[in-house]
Amino acid sequence: MNHTDENRRKVIKTLVLAGFGLHIVGCTSPVEPKEKIKSTPISDKDSTAIEKIEDEILSNNVTYFTQDNDEFSKLGTYFNLHTQKSPAIIALVVNAEGVSEAILHAKELNLPVSVKSGGHSFEQFSSNTGGLVINLSLLNEMKWGNNNELIAGSACLLREIYDFVLPAGRLLPAGSCGTVGLGGLTLGGGYGLFAREYGLTCDHLLEATFVDGNGKIHKVDQNHPIMWALKGGGNGNFGVVTSFKMKTQPIPTQFNTTKFKAYKLDSIQAKELFKTWFDNAYLLPGHCFSAFVLNGRTLTILVTYFKDKSSELESMEAALSPICDKTTTSNTIDIPKALKRYYGITHPIYFKNASAGYYSKFSEIEDCIDDVLSTVVTTPGLIYQVNTLGGKIASSNFESSSCYPHRSYNYLSELQSYWNEGETSKKEMLLRAFTKVQDLFYANGNRAQYRNYPSIGFPDWEKSYYGDNYSKLQEIKKKYDSDNTIRHDQSIKQADET
Ligand SMILES: Cc1cc2nc3c(=O)[nH]c(=O)nc-3n(C[C@H](O)[C@H](O)[C@H](O)COP(=O)(O)OP(=O)(O)OC[C@H]3O[C@@H](n4cnc5c(N)ncnc54)[C@H](O)[C@@H]3O)c2cc1C
Known part of the structure; x- marks a missing residue:
């Protein structure tokens, strides 16, 4: 058994012992403290349940970590030390399929899902306490599309993007802080030193791979109804963008x-x-x-x-x-x-x-x-x-x-x-x-x-x-995240939700 499989098995065991195998619909109580989880002995019944869930979630697309894993605290590092939270599970994904699997798994466990790219949210809306965090840090590759378009994973940091595009004579108008993530910045707007000349970072979004809160993967372009919502309202609300195709601008000469x-x-x-x-x-x-x-x-x-x-x-x-x-x-x-x-x-x-x-x-x-x-x-x-x-x-x-x-x-x-x-x-x-x-x-x-x-x-x-756009965003929320799985303290709510 390799290291990753072993990790997954450990996580599955933890989840079953915590009662997550029961798929309790409508239960919103937070996760049991990990001390309690650890001290529970494994019975035959548990072992059968572990095997069943193991089959369900073993995947090459996502690895689950709990607080027992050494990697957990590293994956759970955020820029603001003032607002630390404590998720139950971190799902480290390698692609959109992994995001989809993690969302479906969180739905089974009835856990809220947060999404982390660069981890710079002022209020740490990219984490939660007791829920599942989808960690996108492995989605950090960049390549060129046609017409100087940048195709970049959500967790690319701005300094990595500048290192990639500037030597090629191109610029992505974005923020100035080098360690901010492309994901959160673009989906919330994104302004900086070049925005008055070229527009916001979200105005440069051409296409995206978007996994909705129901777990469905969409390839979206300007004509897709979600695109309007992703540009300024997409962070932590309806689903997860794994890849961005961005228009770039020529680099200035001075x-x-x-x-x-x-x-x-x-x-x-x-x-x-x-x-x-x-x-x-x-x-x-x-x-x-x-x-x-x-x-x-x-x-x-x-x-x-x-x-x-x-x-x-x-x-x-x-x-x-x-x-x-x-x-x-x-x-x-x-x-x-x-x-x-x-x-x-x-x-x-x-x-x-x-x-x-x-x-x-x-x-x-x-x-x-x-x-x-x-x-x-x-x-x-x-x-x-x-x-x-x-x-x-x-x-x-x-x-x-x-x-x-x-x-x-x-x-x-x-x-x-x-x-x-x-x-x-x-x-x-x-x-x-x-x-x-x-x-x-x-x-x-x-x-x-x-x-x-x-x-x-x-x-x-x-x-x-969101000004007057909030009610339209609520409709979009209902369609793409019908169970309100992607949520944090200030995520868009469905119209009938309080
Ligand atoms: C030091 C500092 C400097 C900053 N400078 C600027 C600036 O110059 N210009 C500017 O406009 N803003 C700036 N910001 C604000 C920054 O744009 C936001 O904090 C942004 O949301 C951070 O994105 P992130 O991916 O790093 O953070 P994260 O904490 O990972 O994510 C922030 C939010 O976006 C959501 N999210 C992240 N990735 C995805 C995804 N792929 N799909 C769906 N939701 C996602 C998260 O759930 C969370 O709600 C700055 C922030 C800091 C801390």
Whole structure:
């Protein structure tokens, strides 16, 4: 018996002893603690049941792991150490068939299914407690299709994708963090330094292999009804995308940045800088990206652009430079090196991040921004970041072909907070301020939120993430995941479900 078979047998035995062989319909209780499972003796009746289920689930397409397996904790590693969960089973799949088998098996056991690609979900919606996690980490191959199309497995990380496409003179407009997975990023939208010029990552999705929540495998293209839902609403809702065919863009020939810094700000100074940036940044042309990043009392304003400098950027620089402490610029033609600067931290960390609202005009936040900025400047380590949208993201073609609903906004904001293990009082201080700012925006009516920056605390998350598209998405959910097998705390619910 090889190592993999042995693993499977161990898992099957565990499952039978835990009562999973009984196929209890309608039972939603969590898995028994593993200590209890381990101490149960194997009877003849159990052995027969083990053999029966063994026949059912032995497969070359998927290997099941439980907490007893050495590989379990490695497969269960997630980027956010603040929101750890504890699944009963991890199903490591090698293809779409394996995903289908894992889903059917979870249905037999009446377990919820979560789906993990890069493991960067802020709220760890790619895991669960007591359920089954489909781990896609082996689906990380890339190849070229016709017309410079990238065909990539769901668990390819952005840095792997850039390493593959950039030397070939191509670019996939995606996020900047190198360890984010293609799966979650694309299915929730996906924006970054190139989105204003080319659209979101989901706007580059041409075809996909999709295993629905009923276990059926579909090859989907632009004409398939699920495609609209996958673009912005596909993460952890209806099924599992195993492979993506993505349109790519030509690599730019230059990459330039201007960075403004201002230190020791009070809230009045922060507001002046914010207003100046806000009134200028949305006017920048599509090849520019800009972010206003207020970290406690320190401000960084970043502008990146990959064509010649525009008059709009010159005006913005002229407005900001005199009121900032420092302005620096850089220019390069080494695009891979330039992008690597934004890859960020690669190892898991403790954090709480979340979308903090989309808006277009300053008047939409005017009534709460004083309190927001004064909370940020008096909370060291709390980060309020606002990013430019607009440009091609707002294209009406993209709007009609995707369920991503927030295309008309000029800005997307986010809150971030980080701490180290054991820094309990810092964590509590940050989370208190974090919630205060969330409450300020909510009370002010800023409710539209980015699906890829979720927060478990959003009261009306359905509308916030999906706007008016939510009810149509509920119908799609009913069709492709009729038993609500793929689910997490903020997954799309069927219309008749509470
Ligand atoms: C450090 C950091 C930087 C980030 N930077 C950016 C950025 O620049 N731009 C941006 O747009 N976003 C960014 N994000 C947000 C990121 O897009 C989301 O966290 C994204 O969902 C992560 O995808 P993942 O595959 O890594 O995560 P996972 O945790 O594996 O998955 C996230 C969600 O997608 C679902 N999912 C994953 N794969 C599949 C699949 N194949 N089929 C169905 N559902 C699936 C999961 O179930 C889960 O609900 C960043 C996040 C972090 C932590």
